[in-house]
Amino acid sequence: MQKAKLTLTAVALLTLLPILQGCVPAIIGGAAVGVMSAHDRRSTGTQADDETTEWKAGRHVPEQYKAASHVNFTSYNRRVLITGEVPSEEAKSVIEAETRKIEGVREVYNELGVGPASSLGSRSTDSYIDSKVKARLVDSNQISANHIKVITERAIVHLMGMVNAREAKVAIDVARTTAGVKKVVNVLEVIADEDARRLDNQMLGARTPPPATAPVESR
Incomplete structure (x- = not known):
């Protein structure tokens, strides 16, 4: 019963986050932000670069398309995902081309839909x-939600993030079995297990890396 209450609370908070995004720093303070950053597999420099890239990409949307468009940019480890709706294929191509011009961008995934901007109800x-x-990722106890962007x-x-193959499978399975989801687009960056352990060790500040998994012999 207690777990159910906690999950519902998490869902409620996560639902409000887009609305309260501008107020979050004042509410949670630098300490909480620092904890989230410490559990991110990106370096703090890369995280800052990703935020700057998102800001620059938003400013690169040509004026003639802005009124009829709803465009979002998400950058993770210098890989940029473009989502939303634009009025034409031309707008879709131009926005992608402008995003690719931004310094430091490694890859661009253009998932814009061509059509009317989504309604507030849809959003x-x-x-x-x-x-x-996100709540189901937390409940799975198999992956850190800080390693995944939804x-x-x-x-x-x-789905974006830096994960190993097992974590990618968990995230995809959770997303595809969540009620209301029509399709899952996998933009995860899959890294080797040893790289994931090394990054976690660096970010958490552990003095020694966690031991490797012991081999199993069947008899």
Whole structure:
């Protein structure tokens, strides 16, 4: 019963995050932000670069497309995902081309839909799906939610992050079995187990790396 209450609380908070995003620093303070950063497999420098890239990409959307478009940019480890809706294939191509010009961008994934900008109701549903996927990732106890970014547009869930193969499978299985999800787009960067352990060790400041998994012999 207690676990159910905690999960519902988490869902409620995650649903409100897009609305309260501008207020979060004042609410949670630098300490909480520092904890989140410490559990991120990206270096603090890369995290800062990703935030700057998102800001620059938003400013690179040509004025003639802004009024009829709803475009979001998510950068993770210098790989940029573009989601939302634009009025034409031309707009979609131009926005991608402008994003590729930004210094430091390694890859661009253009998942823009061509059509009318989504309604506020649709975006609210997407935020709710986001919160459900994130809550289920936490409940799975198999992967750190800090290693995964969940971006939902038109009930299509996009997954970003630096994960090993096992974590990628868990994240994809969780997303594809979440109620309301129409499709899952996998943009995860899969790294070797030893690289994941090394990055976790560096970010958490451990003095020695965790031991490797012992081999198993069947008899």
